[in-house]
Amino acid sequence: MRAVVVSAFRAEPALVQLPKPDPEAGEVRVRIEYAALNPCDWQLADEDPDAVAPPVFPLVVGVDYAGRVDMIGRGDNRFRVGDCVFGRVGGTPAGGGTYCDFVSVPQDSAITLVPEGLPLRTAAALPSAGMAAAQLLETAVLRGHESLLIIGAAGGVGSYLTQLASARDLRVLAAVRGDEEHRMRALGAAVTIDTTVRPLEAAVRDACPEGVDALVDLVSATPEAFAAHAALVRDGGIAVTTRGVAGPAALPTGVGGIDFRLEPTPVLLDVLAAGAAEGVLQVPVDIELPLEKAPQALDRNRAGGARGKTLFVL
The missing domain is CATH 3.40.50.720 (NAD(P)-binding Rossmann-like Domain)
Incomplete structure (x- = not known):
């Protein structure tokens, strides 16, 4: 699969090919259709190497995503293949970010169904x-x-x-x-x-x-x-x-x-998605880019002056 990764702290992001992740017991694998850019994406890659629990390289950048479940791990699961879902990965200790074609996440993490009528592109801009x-x-x-x-x-x-x-x-x-x-x-x-x-x-x-x-x-x-x-x-x-x-x-x-420290929950995702689906919450998408443009978009975001959300279309 395609993935945007950094190979070390403060390294330049690059588009590479990686194996698809296989979902473990209690996980779902999502075929990502949209990933959203957040400042924490480049901040993590710039982090001090002496930080507690540093990430494992190569580090796939990104935390927010929306897509469709394409594989279920062993055991009971609240999702089904084909479900439209969105969410936020809970950190990247093994390098599993969202600027990529597939991501495997625990079913009890910050992931939930996309409500009927809410476009995936809109859902991807909500989580973080x-x-x-x-x-x-x-x-x-x-x-x-x-x-x-x-x-x-x-x-x-x-x-x-x-x-x-x-x-x-x-x-x-x-x-x-x-x-x-x-x-x-x-x-x-x-x-x-x-x-x-x-x-x-x-x-x-x-x-x-x-x-x-x-x-x-x-x-x-x-x-x-x-x-x-x-x-x-x-x-x-x-x-x-x-x-x-x-x-x-x-x-x-x-x-x-x-x-402030963010504490992601699926319940909060449901509340936000309902507000967006009902038109109560406007979702400010500034620009959509192909995944290949992610390294340049990260550089621009690092420079500041963001206007709404940047989405990567996979």
Whole structure:
């Protein structure tokens, strides 16, 4: 099968041929039709070699997928051959990512049926970004009529989070790079801040003179950058990062900090898929590319400025 792999930490991704994985007992093998790009795809390949439980090489890149079950492992199984499914692989200790033609996953992992009427391409864009957005909203413990500043709001997670927060009657301040006002307002943002033309701090202070109630920072990779954004949160508010940089030194006095970690579940996938199928949740697909273009797409995503989801068509 075709697969996009890295052969070592920080190595360039390459398209290679690998054997098809055979499903073990309790697993299903999925013929992937769409795989979605997430920042964690290249972040894992760039990880420190001394990290706990490093991946096994060659590492197949990717975690999100949608496709059809083509083989069932031994024993009882809740899926059948031909089922349309989507999900997220639970890490890649053996190099089994989703930028490939086939993947084998446990039936009790973050995998579920695609509801009738939901295209596979749409389902593939949901898992990581959609589940992260839903869990981020719960992590921030916001219940309505409060303000939420999202840094990196135009990307996949930010687009979902904007919609989910707006549906909960939160006042969303969407920080983006570029002219995204029309799109972000359509997703429910009350205020859109183009940080390429206006300083973030001034714009936030104009909109919320006392500071925002909560911050979700999807982009800052250093404690210093996160601290600058956390300074915009009011006393008693909360600042959440997805990049693991919420150390005590990064937080102003009186502001709580959380390092967010995604906990994928099939139940959450079902909820997101139902929302997308009913048209309640817009799924922002930016571009579709053949698998051969994945190495270049990873480089572009690493450079930042994502607009919605990138899908690979297999």
